[in-house]
Amino acid sequence: MRLAGKTALITGAAGGIGRAAAQCFAAEGASVILSDCNHTGIFEVREDIKKGGGQATGIVADVTKEDEIVQLFSDIESSFPALDILVNIAGGDLEPVADIELIDYERMSKNLDLNLKSSILCCREACRLMKPRRYGRIVNMSSLVYRGSPGQFSYSAAKGGIFSFTRSLALAMGPYRITVNALAPALVDVPVFEKVLGPERWKTMAEDAAGRYPLQRIATPDDVAKSALFLASDDAAFITGQILEISGGARL
Numbered sequence: 001m002r003l004a005g006k007t008a009l010i011t012g013a014a015g016g017i018g019r020a021a022a023q024c025f026a027a028e029g030a031s032v033i034l035s036d037c038n039h040t041g042i043f044e045v046r047e048d049i050k051k052g053g054g055q056a057t058g059i060v061a062d063v064t065k066e067d068e069i070v071q072l073f074s075d076i077e078s079s080f081p082a083l084d085i086l087v088n089i090a091g092g093d094l095e096p097v098a099d100i101e102l103i104d105y106e107r108m109s110k111n112l113d114l115n116l117k118s119s120i121l122c123c124r125e126a127c128r129l130m131k132p133r134r135y136g137r138i139v140n141m142s143s144l145v146y147r148g149s150p151g152q153f154s155y156s157a158a159k160g161g162i163f164s165f166t167r168s169l170a171l172a173m174g175p176y177r178i179t180v181n182a183l184a185p186a187l188v189d190v191p192v193f194e195k196v197l198g199p200e201r202w203k204t205m206a207e208d209a210a211g212r213y214p215l216q217r218i219a220t221p222d223d224v225a226k227s228a229l230f231l232a233s234d235d236a237a238f239i240t241g242q243i244l245e246i247s248g249g250a251r252l
């Protein structure tokens, strides 16, 4: 088991990718702290993990609120012996507009709050706990759109910002033996797409993307979870400041 004895916090743990990561980490022996703003979702994932014999605890937090992030880490500090791993997965595109003239100040701000500021603040709190122990694994969630995506202006800016922040933090945390890396998936098959777009539009979008990716399919949540596992494990002990594209060869 690659994470035996480790405690891992996963934000966005009730979502498509977060759920897969939580299950994968628990199966590898980690004690998983599931966090999300979706209370029911966390409960379901926690029950699934426990049924499979794994260890999981749920803590509800809205990562767009600094006081809730501070409280989340303070709860962890008082209830767990240590925090070894942080995987920042909570996020999503709140402003998928096609036209630069349609950018809305409020939506843009919320997109940056949800995707970029939340990751920075969670890293700040995690480093506070990890630095004295001189050990830590941080995995941030970027996206392949960090390279640029017409129509996803504030989202791609946030995901690009996560990459820059990841490199900066890796430089600063190296002496403390804390590694900081980022994931950049292309399109992933998660239930939220069908829910938002409807089955027909989602099928067309997924098939279109699969046709453009050299490996001829889109990613599964497990593809992303296993990459997060690698970066969070000691197999990746000498890897820091990197972005791992989980893209089936897209945009090479």
Ligand SMILES: NC(=O)c1ccc[n+]([C@@H]2O[C@H](COP(=O)([O-])OP(=O)(O)OC[C@H]3O[C@@H](n4cnc5c(N)ncnc54)[C@H](O)[C@@H]3O)[C@@H](O)[C@H]2O)c1
Pocket: 011, 012, 013, 014, 015, 016, 017, 018, 035, 036, 037, 038, 041, 061, 062, 063, 064, 089, 090, 091, 092, 093, 114, 141, 142, 143, 144, 184, 185, 186, 187, 188, 189, 190, 191, 192
């Ligand atoms: N699905 C994709 O194609 C894809 C591709 C690249 C990157 N990503 C990134 O992967 C991450 C997970 O996305 P997903 O595809 O699993 O989507 P998802 O919507 O299934 O999961 C997102 C999770 O984040 C939670 N969340 C949203 N706002 C929150 C808040 N304010 N506080 C706490 N939790 C909050 C949601 O409740 C949900 O459980 C996101 O950061 C997303 O940007 C997704």
